[in-house]
Amino acid sequence: MLSVPVPHYFRTIFSSFCVLLMHMRTLMWSFGSIQYRFLVDGVWRCDDTKPIVRDEYGLISNEMLVTLVENNTHPAVQLEPPPIRRMNLDEGTILTTMPPEPPSRNSGMQIAVFRHRVSEILLHNTIYDVVPVSSKIAILDARLPVKQAFNIMHDEGLALVPLWDDGQGTVTGMLTASDFVLILRKLQRNIRVLGHxxxxxxxxxxxxxxKLQYYGGADVAGMQRRPLVHVKDSDNLRDVALTIIQNEISSVPIFKSSTDISGIPLLNLATLPGILKFLCSKLQEQPEGYPILRNQISSIPIGTWSQHTGRASTRQLRTSGLSAPLITCLDFLLEDRISSIPIVDDNGSLLDVYSLSDIMALAKNDVYACIELEQLTVENALELQYQVNGRRQCHTCLSTSTLLEVLDQLSVPGVRRLVVIEPMTRFVQGIISLRDAITFLLG
Known part of the structure; x- marks a missing residue:
């Protein structure tokens, strides 16, 4: 498929050129079909006057294929495609990208070699390579009232926070947005057990x-008593990343390995964004040494994809409409142990993303005490989120985006997932999270 960025007036020129080529086919060209689209004002468009088809690239014009033939002995000439200039659909900035690598029969071997190199990088570096030299970390006393704790989390913009047990003299747990969701569900379903x-x-x-008693028998949230999952500051980054992924958590406390028992043993929190950012900086030192980085994500086993794409996924791609009950959306998040759900219109086009951490907006001014969660829609919840934190942009990519582009975007602070969309319709094709990226990289 040919994707060319052109101004409006090039449409007529290009169409005329195609007609000319059709007349020349008896001289030196063989007849077939060509598939192409235009980049107009940052948006990929088709020629409305020509036949249009849909394939893995989305909607494209379908006209004719031009193949050079010389004595029927030489193969068709394949020109190296130029760098592609593409419009970022969210921020309106031009991204200059290299053309993707063509599908390779040895892609499996490329992935294996790439993963081995990634593991080597992470094995030879420790948590000190990703933890800032100077930073602050919030810790809450486990004796704090629940209401005050969640108010602090909202005011500080925290989706999770370590809990300090003064009796044991150490961090013994984490308070998360999931806890807030579970408390809201408990309040709504059995108000007499725990009043506002x-x-x-x-x-x-x-x-x-x-929580352990109330949800202990439910498989929904996997509530089983277990020691606090943590890592040591001497652990290598591969082990740290595996600890986060295997325990299905978003971050893990880092304990000092020093024998000094005085003071707080907590050094910081290790997160997947920090690890991926460090890894990307290492990979970009020699990007030409990793050809798989130029492969399109549509050819790589990464992320969760819609059934419409024909790709197999280990889990179902969840989406929600604006009119859906928020409680249903929250149940999906907890049951599937995922952090976000794309919000779509009736055509399946992306409108927004609702994340588990967005529930913290209900903590401001005790909004949760003034609403009935069962009556709240996703649209209502998003409006509350906008009022508290303002509108935000959805981070997206295309199925034709390269692995390097996806990793670069996910390594940007604050970007925790990319929704894969069709460029013109914004139809949701899939979603790639930080966890998906690290899981693919480590195999």
Missing amino acids: EELEMHSVSAWKEA
């Missing part, structure tokens, strides 16, 4: 115990 006013007195530690 009791949140001002009910401690976080007491909630943790009650």
